[in-house]
Amino acid sequence: MDICPSRTVAIDMRGYGDSEKPPGVENYAMDILVNDVKQVVEALGRQKFILVAHDWGGAIAWNFILKHHDMLESYIIMNSPYTPTFFQVVLSNKKQFFMSWYLFFYMLPYLPEIAIAAFDFIAFAKVLRRRKPKEISPVTDEDIEAYKYTFSQPGALTPPINYYRHMMKTASTAQSSKNIIDIDAPGLFLFGDLDDYLILEHVTVVKKYVKNIEVRTVKGANHFVQQDDPVSVNKHIREFLRSSQ
Numbered sequence: 001m002d003i004c005p006s007r008t009v010a011i012d013m014r015g016y017g018d019s020e021k022p023p024g025v026e027n028y029a030m031d032i033l034v035n036d037v038k039q040v041v042e043a044l045g046r047q048k049f050i051l052v053a054h055d056w057g058g059a060i061a062w063n064f065i066l067k068h069h070d071m072l073e074s075y076i077i078m079n080s081p082y083t084p085t086f087f088q089v090v091l092s093n094k095k096q097f098f099m100s101w102y103l104f105f106y107m108l109p110y111l112p113e114i115a116i117a118a119f120d121f122i123a124f125a126k127v128l129r130r131r132k133p134k135e136i137s138p139v140t141d142e143d144i145e146a147y148k149y150t151f152s153q154p155g156a157l158t159p160p161i162n163y164y165r166h167m168m169k170t171a172s173t174a175q176s177s178k179n180i181i182d183i184d185a186p187g188l189f190l191f192g193d194l195d196d197y198l199i200l201e202h203v204t205v206v207k208k209y210v211k212n213i214e215v216r217t218v219k220g221a222n223h224f225v226q227q228d229d230p231v232s233v234n235k236h237i238r239e240f241l242r243s244s245q
Contacts, residue, residue, distance in 0.1 A: 007044070009040070011040060013036065013056070013060070014027070014028070014033065014036055014159070015159025015160055015162065015163070016150075016160060017150055021156070024162075025162045025165045025166045026166070027162070028159065028162040028165075028166045029166055029170070030059075030060070030063050030166075033060045033063075033163075034060055034063050034064050034068075037051075037064055038064070038068055038071070041071060047071065048071055048072065048073045049071065049072070049073060050072075050073050050075065050076070050241075051064065051072055051074075051075040051076070052076045052077075052237075053075075053076070053077050053080065054077070054078040054079060054080060054224075054225070054226055055078075055079060055223070055224075056080075056160075056163055058077040058078060058079070058080020058081075059080055059081075059083050059167075061077050061080070062077065062080065062082060063083055065181055065183070065187075066084075066181065069181070069184075069185055072183070073185060073244075074185050074186045074187065074188075074240075074241070074244045075185060075187045075188070076187070076188045076190065076237060076240065077187065077190070078189075078190040078191070078225050078233070079190070079192055079195055079198060079223050079224070079225050081198055081202040081205065081206075082202065082206050082209055082210060084179045084209070085205050085209060087171055089199070089201060089202065089205065090103075093201060096198070096199045099196065099197055099198070099199065100197070102164075102197075103168055106161050106168070107164070107168050107169075112157075112161050113157040113158055113161065116151070116157055117152070117157065120148065121147070121151060121152065124144050124148060124151075127196075127223070127224070128143070128144065128147075128224055128227060128228075130196055130222045130223070131196075131222055132222075137228070138227060138228065138229070138230055139224075139227055139228070143227075179209070180209050180210070181210045181211060181213075182211040182212070183212065184212070185212070186213070186214070186244045187212065187213035188213065188214045188215075188216065188236065188237070188240040189203070189210070189213055189215045189216070190216050190218060190225055190226075190233060190237075191203050191215070191216070191217050191218065191225070192220075192221030192223060192224075192225035192228060192229070193217050193219050193220070194221060194222050195222060195225075196222065196223060197223050200217075203215055203217060216236045218232050218236070221233075
């Protein structure tokens with residue numbers, strides 16, 4: 001059985017890569033980011049699609065699911081906490097609070113951009129290969145250089161950080177954890193269990209607040225699970241797509 005969709009589209013979200021980079025924190029509000037996805041799908045002439053997302057893409061995906069679940073055939077989210085409960089977990093769990101230090105750091109002007117660019121963007125190698133030496137990491141030197149090239153372009157760092165700045169600015173008005181997703185579209189939640197930014201409790205939270213979803217923990221994988229263990233991630237995705245056809 002052919003489980004591949006007729007078209008696969010990987011987009012640079014606003015502010016990333018060659019996509020437009022509107023200035024100002026207000027241009028990275030969640031409603032705008034969700035609408036970007038909706039407009040891309042509609043521009044491609046699709047009424048339903050399979051949504052696959054990770055990290056910030058996952059945060060946008062959770063909000064997309066809450067607003068536009070009727071557009072989904074199914075969805076796959078990797079290492080991205082269920083958005084409506086995230087800040088409750090941060091404030092109630094000391095470990096998650098300290099793991100989230102960078103959220104507060106990113107609220108500062110200029111300094112986050114300087115820190116990420118420091119020492120020839122060494123941060124990319126550190127976070128993508130975390131817990132695995134270069135010799136065994138699936139992330140190659142060429143991959144690292146691609147990240148360096150993309151984010152070394154003029155003005156390329158501020159828009160992605162503005163995602164965090166807007167999120168923290170509006171944290172007090174974040175959605176209530178009472179939002180429970182109970183929709184027809186099946187979901188898959190993948191989580192690398194050696195995530196240095198998110199605790200495993202987020203897996204339990206997803207099981208509690210999201211119905212009709214499969215949860216798989218990828219053992220030994222870091223936050224960037226799809227890059228740290230692509231073999232396991234692709235295996236889980238293929239199995240899910242077969243079962244959800």
